[in-house]
Amino acid sequence: MTSSLTLTPGNYQRILLIVDPTLRRTPAFERAAWLARASGASLHMVLFDRNRVIAAAEKLDHSESKMARESWIGEKIARLKEETMLLARDGVSATSEVVWTRSLLEEILIHVQEYQPDLVIKDTTHENLIKRVLLTPLDWHLLRDCPVPLLLVNSLAHALPKRIVAAVDIQPTSAAVEVLNDQIIHAALSLALQSDAELHLAHCFEVAAAIPMDPMGTGVEMAAELYATLEAIAIDNFAAICDRYGVAAERRHFLPGAPGLALAEFARGDNSDVIVIGAEHHTAMDRAMLGTSGESILQNAPCNVLAVKRAT
Structure with a gap:
């Protein structure tokens, strides 16, 4: 990036790690510790959990179960x-705490509001047999509701981020998209600065599916001309965004195809460590809040995903 960049991100001050219930040093733990060390940020580690057997026993014998709960929490x-x-x-x-709760999402969001972290970090699971990242219902709710950048770390990701790809939209007339692009690039640049990593910008161009085609072949030339026109406009709009942020030519990536697959394939071939995407509401359905493209990116990404919610 060059000095013409309009954003001025600084070092992380506070990082919140959602601790894995196993209390192992998971990939998210290692990433959080490394980022805290690199940036000088304070790291707050919180285990949100409860023992269901003890919780059930509380209905029968409050005094005994209270002692059992205190012992369980004390061990953690x-x-x-x-x-x-x-x-x-x-x-x-680093600081730590244990929160006994049956409402994980509510407690996490309360802690985010109280602690005001620059970044929340959580593990996801990568299933090798189907080569997909498995997101829990909690992950999807956090993607929808977490007000600060959320880094989802999968088990196959590299330990240290050295190549970060920010996925931007190019709708020229949408103020909301422009704001979200700013926040995506700001979050990506902040992470890149902490990690001494390269920052790349990418846009996926998928317009062919939206152009109606006659099964008999009529209008093929017209469709091809329309595609070429739309592609040229998209290339110009993407170049304008890159120019605005001073992105070098070799770090601009105009990718043909559906965003989920195109970004995943690019990240895999380019050895990218983090994909930064916008977490934006599109429908009332939890899994549709990122749209089908966002869901595909999250499920197919071979690396970590940093999700940024547009400030309202």
Whole structure:
């Protein structure tokens, strides 16, 4: 990036890690610790969980179950305190807590509002047999409702981000899209600065499916001309966005095809570590809030995904 960039991101100040219930050093844990160390940010690790057996027993014997709950929470707190001490030895300012809850989403969003992190980090699962990232219902709700950038880390991602791809839209007349593009690039650049990573911009051009074709072949030439016209407009609009942010020519990627597959294939071939996308509401359905393109990106990405919600 050059000095003509209009955004001025700084170092992360606060990072919130949603701790895996197993309390293992998962890929999200490692990424959060590394980013905190690199940026000097404080790292707050929170386990949101409960023991269902103890919770059920509370209905029968409150005094005994209360002691069992306190013991269970105490064990988790002790484990996390061990991790905070190890992180402190490595130069990371870390704190931790355990939240007993049956409403994961509500508690997480409360903590996000109270802690005001620059970044929330959470693990996802990558299933090798079907080569897809498996997102839980909680992941989808967080993508819809988390007010700050959310980094979903899958188990196959590289440990350290060195190549980050921000996926932008190019609708020239939409103020909402322009705002979201700004926030996507701002979040991508912030992550790139913490990681000393390359920042690339990408746009997926999928217009052929929207051009009606006669099965008999009538109008093929007209359709081809329309495609060429729309493609030229899209290329110009994408170039304008890249120019605005001072993106070098070798870091501009105009990709033909459906966004989900095109971005995933590009990230795989280009060894990208993070894809940055906009988390935008499109319908009332939870999984449609990113649209089918966003869902496809999340499910097929061979790397981590940073989702950015447009500020309202």
